[in-house]
Amino acid sequence: NSGDNNEASAQKHKIAMVTDAPIADGGWTTACYHAMLDAAKKNGYETAYSENVKQADYVSMFKQYADLGYDLIFAPGAQYSDAIKELAPQYPKVGFILLNGTVEGIDNVANVMPNAQQIGYLAGALAGLQTKTNSIGFIGGMELDTTKTKLASYEAAAKKVNPNVSVTNAYAGTFDDSAKGKEIATSMVSTKNVDVIFGDASAVDAGARQGLKTSKDRYAIAQPGDFLKDDPETIISSICTDNSALIDVCMQDFAAGKFGGKTVYGDLSNGCLSVGQFGQNCPKEVQDEFLKIVEQIKDGSFIK
Amino acid sequence: MGTFLRMENVTKSFGKVVANKNINLSIEKGEVHTLLGENGAGKSTLMNVLIGLYQPTEGDIFINDVKVKIDSPAKAVKLGIGMVHQHFMLVEDMTVFENIILGITKDSSVFIKAEAIKKEILELSESYGLNIDMDKRIEDISIGEQQRVEILKVLYRGAELLILDEPTAVLTDEEAESLFDIIKRLVAENKTVIFISHKMREIMKISDHITVLRSGEVVTTVKKEETDPDILASLMVGHEFVPSKFDKPVAQGEVMISLDHICYHKEMKHSGLNNLSLEIKRGEVLGIAGVDGNGQSQLAQLVTGLIEPDEGEVILKAKKISNFGSLEFITSGVSHVPEDRNKMGLVGDMSISENLVLKSIESEQFSYFRGLKLKKKNIDAYAKNLVEKYDIRCSSPEQAVKNLSGGNQQKVIIARELEAKPDLLIAVHPTRGLDIGATNFVHECIISARDSGCAVLLISADLDEVLKLSTQISVMYEGRLMGSYPGDNPPIKQISLAMAGKQILN
Amino acid sequence: MRLQETFFKVAIPLIAILLAFLVGGMIIVAIGKSPMEAYLFLFKGSFGSEAALATTLVKATPLIFTGLAATFAYRCGVFNLGAEGQFIMGSIASIMVATLLPKAVALPAPIIFIISMIAGIVFGGFWGALPGMLKVWRGLNELIVSILLNYVATLFMSYLVNGPMMERNIPQTAAVGDQLRIPLLSNTMRLHYGFFAALLVALLIHYFLFQTSKGLQLRSVGLNQMASKVYGINVSRFVLISFIISGAIAGLGGSIEVHGYSFRLMPGYGSGFGFDGVAIALIGQLNPIGTVIAACFYAALRTGANMMQVASGIPTSVVAIVQALVIIFVIAGTALTNLPKTKALLLKVFKEV
Amino acid sequence: MDFLQELLTATVRMTTPLLFVALGELYSERVGLVNIGLDGIMTFGASVGFMVGFFTGNPYLGLLAGALAGVSINMIFAFCTITLSAEQIIYGMALNILAPALSTFLYRMAFGIQASLIQGPSLQNIPIPLLSDIPIIGKALFDQTFVVYILYIIVIATMIFFNKTKLGLNYKAVGEYPKAAESLGINVFLLKYIGCILCGALAGLGGAFLTTGYINTYSEGIVSGRGFIALSAVIFGRWMPSGVVIATLLFGFSDALQLRLQILSPSTPYQLVSMLPYVFTLVALAVFGIKKAGPKANGKPYLREQH
Numbered sequence A: 001n002s003g004d005n006n007e008a009s010a011q012k013h014k015i016a017m018v019t020d021a022p023i024a025d026g027g028w029t030t031a032c033y034h035a036m037l038d039a040a041k042k043n044g045y046e047t048a049y050s051e052n053v054k055q056a057d058y059v060s061m062f063k064q065y066a067d068l069g070y071d072l073i074f075a076p077g078a079q080y081s082d083a084i085k086e087l088a089p090q091y092p093k094v095g096f097i098l099l100n101g102t103v104e105g106i107d108n109v110a111n112v113m114p115n116a117q118q119i120g121y122l123a124g125a126l127a128g129l130q131t132k133t134n135s136i137g138f139i140g141g142m143e144l145d146t147t148k149t150k151l152a153s154y155e156a157a158a159k160k161v162n163p164n165v166s167v168t169n170a171y172a173g174t175f176d177d178s179a180k181g182k183e184i185a186t187s188m189v190s191t192k193n194v195d196v197i198f199g200d201a202s203a204v205d206a207g208a209r210q211g212l213k214t215s216k217d218r219y220a221i222a223q224p225g226d227f228l229k230d231d232p233e234t235i236i237s238s239i240c241t242d243n244s245a246l247i248d249v250c251m252q253d254f255a256a257g258k259f260g261g262k263t264v265y266g267d268l269s270n271g272c273l274s275v276g277q278f279g280q281n282c283p284k285e286v287q288d289e290f291l292k293i294v295e296q297i298k299d300g301s302f303i304k
Numbered sequence B: 001m002g003t004f005l006r007m008e009n010v011t012k013s014f015g016k017v018v019a020n021k022n023i024n025l026s027i028e029k030g031e032v033h034t035l036l037g038e039n040g041a042g043k044s045t046l047m048n049v050l051i052g053l054y055q056p057t058e059g060d061i062f063i064n065d066v067k068v069k070i071d072s073p074a075k076a077v078k079l080g081i082g083m084v085h086q087h088f089m090l091v092e093d094m095t096v097f098e099n100i101i102l103g104i105t106k107d108s109s110v111f112i113k114a115e116a117i118k119k120e121i122l123e124l125s126e127s128y129g130l131n132i133d134m135d136k137r138i139e140d141i142s143i144g145e146q147q148r149v150e151i152l153k154v155l156y157r158g159a160e161l162l163i164l165d166e167p168t169a170v171l172t173d174e175e176a177e178s179l180f181d182i183i184k185r186l187v188a189e190n191k192t193v194i195f196i197s198h199k200m201r202e203i204m205k206i207s208d209h210i211t212v213l214r215s216g217e218v219v220t221t222v223k224k225e226e227t228d229p230d231i232l233a234s235l236m237v238g239h240e241f242v243p244s245k246f247d248k249p250v251a252q253g254e255v256m257i258s259l260d261h262i263c264y265h266k267e268m269k270h271s272g273l274n275n276l277s278l279e280i281k282r283g284e285v286l287g288i289a290g291v292d293g294n295g296q297s298q299l300a301q302l303v304t305g306l307i308e309p310d311e312g313e314v315i316l317k318a319k320k321i322s323n324f325g326s327l328e329f330i331t332s333g334v335s336h337v338p339e340d341r342n343k344m345g346l347v348g349d350m351s352i353s354e355n356l357v358l359k360s361i362e363s364e365q366f367s368y369f370r371g372l373k374l375k376k377k378n379i380d381a382y383a384k385n386l387v388e389k390y391d392i393r394c395s396s397p398e399q400a401v402k403n404l405s406g407g408n409q410q411k412v413i414i415a416r417e418l419e420a421k422p423d424l425l426i427a428v429h430p431t432r433g434l435d436i437g438a439t440n441f442v443h444e445c446i447i448s449a450r451d452s453g454c455a456v457l458l459i460s461a462d463l464d465e466v467l468k469l470s471t472q473i474s475v476m477y478e479g480r481l482m483g484s485y486p487g488d489n490p491p492i493k494q495i496s497l498a499m500a501g502k503q504i505l506n
Numbered sequence C: 001m002r003l004q005e006t007f008f009k010v011a012i013p014l015i016a017i018l019l020a021f022l023v024g025g026m027i028i029v030a031i032g033k034s035p036m037e038a039y040l041f042l043f044k045g046s047f048g049s050e051a052a053l054a055t056t057l058v059k060a061t062p063l064i065f066t067g068l069a070a071t072f073a074y075r076c077g078v079f080n081l082g083a084e085g086q087f088i089m090g091s092i093a094s095i096m097v098a099t100l101l102p103k104a105v106a107l108p109a110p111i112i113f114i115i116s117m118i119a120g121i122v123f124g125g126f127w128g129a130l131p132g133m134l135k136v137w138r139g140l141n142e143l144i145v146s147i148l149l150n151y152v153a154t155l156f157m158s159y160l161v162n163g164p165m166m167e168r169n170i171p172q173t174a175a176v177g178d179q180l181r182i183p184l185l186s187n188t189m190r191l192h193y194g195f196f197a198a199l200l201v202a203l204l205i206h207y208f209l210f211q212t213s214k215g216l217q218l219r220s221v222g223l224n225q226m227a228s229k230v231y232g233i234n235v236s237r238f239v240l241i242s243f244i245i246s247g248a249i250a251g252l253g254g255s256i257e258v259h260g261y262s263f264r265l266m267p268g269y270g271s272g273f274g275f276d277g278v279a280i281a282l283i284g285q286l287n288p289i290g291t292v293i294a295a296c297f298y299a300a301l302r303t304g305a306n307m308m309q310v311a312s313g314i315p316t317s318v319v320a321i322v323q324a325l326v327i328i329f330v331i332a333g334t335a336l337t338n339l340p341k342t343k344a345l346l347l348k349v350f351k352e353v
Numbered sequence D: 001m002d003f004l005q006e007l008l009t010a011t012v013r014m015t016t017p018l019l020f021v022a023l024g025e026l027y028s029e030r031v032g033l034v035n036i037g038l039d040g041i042m043t044f045g046a047s048v049g050f051m052v053g054f055f056t057g058n059p060y061l062g063l064l065a066g067a068l069a070g071v072s073i074n075m076i077f078a079f080c081t082i083t084l085s086a087e088q089i090i091y092g093m094a095l096n097i098l099a100p101a102l103s104t105f106l107y108r109m110a111f112g113i114q115a116s117l118i119q120g121p122s123l124q125n126i127p128i129p130l131l132s133d134i135p136i137i138g139k140a141l142f143d144q145t146f147v148v149y150i151l152y153i154i155v156i157a158t159m160i161f162f163n164k165t166k167l168g169l170n171y172k173a174v175g176e177y178p179k180a181a182e183s184l185g186i187n188v189f190l191l192k193y194i195g196c197i198l199c200g201a202l203a204g205l206g207g208a209f210l211t212t213g214y215i216n217t218y219s220e221g222i223v224s225g226r227g228f229i230a231l232s233a234v235i236f237g238r239w240m241p242s243g244v245v246i247a248t249l250l251f252g253f254s255d256a257l258q259l260r261l262q263i264l265s266p267s268t269p270y271q272l273v274s275m276l277p278y279v280f281t282l283v284a285l286a287v288f289g290i291k292k293a294g295p296k297a298n299g300k301p302y303l304r305e306q307h
């Protein structure tokens, strides 16, 4: 039976992910799930997941996995911090990986932080270069901390490369109503003549891209995967976040017995962040200019 | 003439209640066959079996000697059976016209050809003397008018066999007469009628055969010529039956209630009140005769506080009412037997005992601390007592009121209202649907209330009843009172004329 | 006869559950898992241990409150589909009192706790009063008003959680302080006393509905408004008050959830509780005690399902399918026994036996 | 000008799924069945419609499949509430649990967990000559997909059905007083089943429109409460086809407007702006008032041989 701790660890390590969204949201959650799968494959872990978990149930879900002898528990968001804080001390042998959040002072918690600022810079710079109407948009799902950071740096970067640009933003209030994404995009186009949109709202983004398609010369910057083939006309490029590298680091730490108590950052320099393929509607000049800026962002010289 | 319809060993039970037991009945083509029986004897149930609303637990039905299985009313319609139900089958939110044409498949058109059908119905209603405004909604017309709609409905369908379950309960004699004319015409056209009524006079007048039911079983079937009302009454109740007679002393008591030039929506002739004044003294029964739908409902609602007059004053126990609302009237000792027992008189889903005590539940008899804890034992005992006293036929006082027969539902209301020992009793069609024994009993109750000093306002479409009980009689017509007549030796002719609005006396 | 009837009352739901498991089992087999193991975990997860039982009862607590709120309104003949909004408003009131009041004035914890409960009751009652008032005074359909108010309450909570009451850049409010939390039964039985408060409220409502005059009158209003009017009952007042009380019950449920279990508000808080409550009230046959039992049943399915999902790795969707099947079959089973035809059949069978 | 036209186009687009579902509910409620499982039926229609559209490459087949899927899942509701006379609210809830779960299950069986949402074929707009050139409203009303035109026809047919036909009258009578209807030879059970079939088909279509006509992907939260809004719209529309059209248009319009306001005033918290459609409706309701209570027998189980 899977409840037996020693036996289980003697065989194969196990990692479980708990998420409040559907695992197949075609955005953030799916990306995290695939990251876990990739890292698990590399390190020979068994995986499990629980989706659509309500916030009130985080603790009991973590606990159930811990009781079942899981070695690592992966929590993809700052909203899991409290639950981890409550439970981690009770299960010192279990490693908790917290993505996008920080819990300090507990040894068996590893914080994993893709650099949201860099993501915002990348998207903002590209949008600022691409726009012809000098009006760009940003769609958020919920007002998460990382979302706000991305928005702020998106705006800063865009203004830096194109001082005349204005940024419009909207929150969908959901990550999974793709129809709403379409409406937000079309209204951004019609009210503010927005021509490039960067979305941070999973399934909503897919809808937004379809909204953009209804007018001419409107483009999207996708994330967190390289989604170009989904819509090569609308997408000019993707800002890719590869969390698997970060989870991989955690797994290796775990094997080496030095897990936790620290924050693992992910950015352009360690390959966690990258720029995806360019779409057919992204002019060569823009691409060249942008790639230069990517280097500046990487070495920290873009905005100080 | 052969046997048109035959029921063989029909039994119908609802769970443990056996409503019909081994019924054998044969009905000839072109006759009027009357079913007679006490309240709860099983008449309606048997007819509901015939129309396909209920499935018999056992037994067979034959039409023209062919065995039929009537498993739905649709089947019954196909077999040419139509029924006027005791509890109306009218959709309240629809107009009279819409109710009449519901379910009709006379022509094959998809759309409703309103103009043509209306004309047809109008002709029909005129030829039978059943006048009714076809564009009014059922909600807005009186019980009497609803009855007329029900009759029109079956007539328009042109059934071979018509079942009329107490169609005359709320009709005036004159209206009943025209219904009898209709029935005669139908029979002349070789149609068959099953008629249910508690009124002996009507039964003796219209029937060819009479089948008496008692406790769900057939007692006997007799030819009208070979029987008389007394024999029938005894057959029905199982012992000899002598109706009571009442004297009519002149009332000396103080005035309980007086209405002074009351107006209420007087522009709506039939459902308004126009400059109406009256007073009722203790020890007096004021009978209001009239065709239902001439403002009687509004009058009853006014003197029970359910509606407020536009003009005029209501003085109750020498106090001018300023605050209308039924609570005010109830606490002043007004009891109300409302016209529509299902809608206004009873909470069908509650038990008999709950319905009996609901109005006085906060009295010391039924609860501690004005309602904080019910005295269940007292309530049970009280209900048991009333069930016995008023002869409410039920399986137990815990039975839901909606499962009682129509007559027994009425008895529950009578019991509750009279036990409150009222100073003023408003009784609207108080014996509607009651059998003769029960009717007699209710009459005795009303008179004994009168004798103990209660003032009574009796509103009834049954002129006999008004004549029998009233010490004073008025007639209502189009929202007005048409004169006042003594209860002793009343001028029946004048009253009848006044009911038709034909004569105004001073 | 009686005995046999009760036997059927118990047997039919059990058979229904078995059937639901059977159908669900086929799906589980189809995805290559073992249904026996899955169901074992379902049971283990809901009743299998003290901890599991505690979780079940803790989860049942808010559902009991929203279920009672629905029951109470239903009994007065009005549909309160707004228990979710009222629950949320009650929770908002409590979280405000519990997190802000101690900062403003120094009051002993029990006093703050009581103020918080009252605030929950008042806010919930107020949110329930709105559809009540609009129904009584403007003739509006309470169903639609209460649904719309759910959305407003949820968005209002989302606003607070993301705006003025946000804590540490995470969309959630600050937590209720330790001394304001409802104590647990014991360390092994991690069930807070709020559950017993829910039981108490259920008993009170049961007493009110069936032992007091106002309860009788309320039920009569629920069954026949016109007749109740004739009986001298002030129907509008009953409708309004029952809405307020219904809302207050839900609001109190919110307060207790905040102080007993969730300790803070966050996105998605309370979602679905209102509709679950209505279903629970109906499954419990609009009887307060029945409502408690139905809520526990519902909660057991939920917690057991979590365990089943985690332990046997069955996807959440399949778990939800099994849950829905259980509800579908159980209610269908009871409905089947209530049909006149089945009743007659049973009667016959018993006669022959 | 452009803003207005675009606002109206968005209104029509956002109203379409709502109106489909609301009409379905209208057919259900007028025959006495309150179905609160609309979200579930829609979700099932959306997922099945999407999958069929994807695998056949034909969005029209997707629509058809969505309607059929809606009908089939609603048969659970129909059987339990009509044949077994069970409580309607419970079965509505049950559909809301079952159908989305079933959708997810089938969708993942078909596609697994992909990195991004699968894209299917989508309906193309078919501008109607002349009509679509009418200023302002022309484009909004007559440069739409095939489904929207179908919807116009359904609306008109529904109005005629309820107001002019015999069957419509009988149908309404069943919702008001089934026993009376039955006593007149109307087949209550049949009409109730028809009501469920229509409700399932229309709600399924509404869902399928989301994934084939509105956008061409399926995500698990795609329906997001639209069923409940449609339910409210039926009540707000006083159980009349024309009323339902107006009510859904009001919801659609205020939602479209709300999104635009949110974009025009980014400093106002979006939650407060999002409240607008609901508050707007509440105020409209309070001002106009509704005295009607809906079909009398609505929500009540109908048992033969019982009072």
Ligand SMILES: Nc1ncnc2c1ncn2[C@@H]1O[C@H](COP(=O)(O)OP(=O)(O)OP(=O)(O)O)[C@@H](O)[C@H]1O
Binding pocket: B014, B017, B018, B019, B037, B038, B039, B040, B041, B042, B043, B044, B045, B046, B086, B393, B403, B404, B405, B406, B407, B408, B433, B435, D305, D306, D307
């Ligand atoms: N649906 C039902 N469920 C249970 N009992 C019923 C039902 N319908 C009728 N009964 C019972 O069957 C018996 C016969 O009722 P029925 O209505 O046929 O009487 P009736 O002869 O028509 O009386 P009345 O003259 O008062 O109308 C009554 O005892 C009644 O309580």
Ligand SMILES: Nc1ncnc2c1ncn2[C@@H]1O[C@H](COP(=O)(O)OP(=O)(O)OP(=O)(O)O)[C@@H](O)[C@H]1O
Binding pocket: B044, B045, B048, B085, B086, B087, B088, B089, B090, B091, B092, B165, B342, B343, B348, B402, B405, B406, B407, D177, D179, D306, D307
């Ligand atoms: N016009 C109406 N509109 C709505 N409900 C009605 C109407 N008439 C009667 N009812 C309801 O129908 C129920 C009883 O009527 P039903 O026709 O079933 O009795 P029945 O068995 O025919 O009675 P009986 O045996 O006395 O003739 C009552 O609860 C009443 O409230």
Ligand SMILES: [Mg+2]
Binding pocket: B043, B044, B045, B086, B165, B405, B406
């Ligand atoms: Mg009868």
Ligand SMILES: [Mg+2]
Binding pocket: B044, B045, B404, B405, B406
């Ligand atoms: Mg009867």
